[in-house]
Amino acid sequence: MLIEEMKHHECSAMLARATVARLACAVDNQPYVVPIHIDFADGFVYSFSTMGQKIQWMRLNPLVCLEIEEFTSPKQWATLVVFGQYEELPDKPEYTYPRSMAERLFQRHPMWWEPASVPLAGHPHRSPILFRIVVARMSGRRAEPDVSDVREIPTSASNQRRPRWLERTLSRLLRRQS
Numbered sequence: 001m002l003i004e005e006m007k008h009h010e011c012s013a014m015l016a017r018a019t020v021a022r023l024a025c026a027v028d029n030q031p032y033v034v035p036i037h038i039d040f041a042d043g044f045v046y047s048f049s050t051m052g053q054k055i056q057w058m059r060l061n062p063l064v065c066l067e068i069e070e071f072t073s074p075k076q077w078a079t080l081v082v083f084g085q086y087e088e089l090p091d092k093p094e095y096t097y098p099r100s101m102a103e104r105l106f107q108r109h110p111m112w113w114e115p116a117s118v119p120l121a122g123h124p125h126r127s128p129i130l131f132r133i134v135v136a137r138m139s140g141r142r143a144e145p146d147v148s149d150v151r152e153i154p155t156s157a158s159n160q161r162r163p164r165w166l167e168r169t170l171s172r173l174l175r176r177q178s
């Protein structure tokens, strides 16, 4: 297996494809991680929540981290780690534009917001909170099968068309040798 760093544009493309991320925040040296739905536009990650622990914690400490993954197999995956700052988008005139960006997201994926917008049984209604993460930096790593993994392919498959990852690995090796 080969693991390589992803370029910045590849990280941005992966973030744009992502629909779910793990959001990590921390207060008093205690980390807290939950999955959330996300959308990415113009350097901001948009999301939506009701009041609860993660909002309380991000208000206290706005430095957060997101983790996103695309898993194909144990030898073929990509992961993204995004560092950023929590910014709440209250219903005030100065937040009209970012709120409209976030609302566009809800219109595209109405099912995402149903759990947050419907009150829990036995609990009072909780007002929705729009927020975004201002992306400060991100890194991506991608794993692909190595040439040693090629040996694992049964000989009966050798006459078939080679998959893209194998073409890429072989051409990389040939480039290194030349």
Ligand SMILES: Cc1cc2nc3c(=O)[nH]c(=O)nc-3n(C[C@H](O)[C@H](O)[C@H](O)COP(=O)(O)OP(=O)(O)OC[C@H]3O[C@@H](n4cnc5c(N)ncnc54)[C@H](O)[C@@H]3O)c2cc1C
Pocket: 020, 034, 035, 036, 037, 038, 047, 048, 049, 050, 051, 052, 053, 054, 055, 112, 116
């Ligand atoms: C695929 C997916 C997408 C989601 N998308 C969103 C989203 O876009 N916006 C959103 O607000 N929520 C989303 N959720 C739910 C989210 O993960 C949290 O469960 C929820 O937001 C409550 O978080 P909170 O910090 O407000 O917890 P609170 O309701 O304040 O509860 C606090 C305590 O409950 C426990 N807890 C909270 N959440 C979880 C959990 N998921 N699993 C186990 N224990 C938990 C923890 O022990 C925590 O200390 C999503 C969940 C999934 C699975």
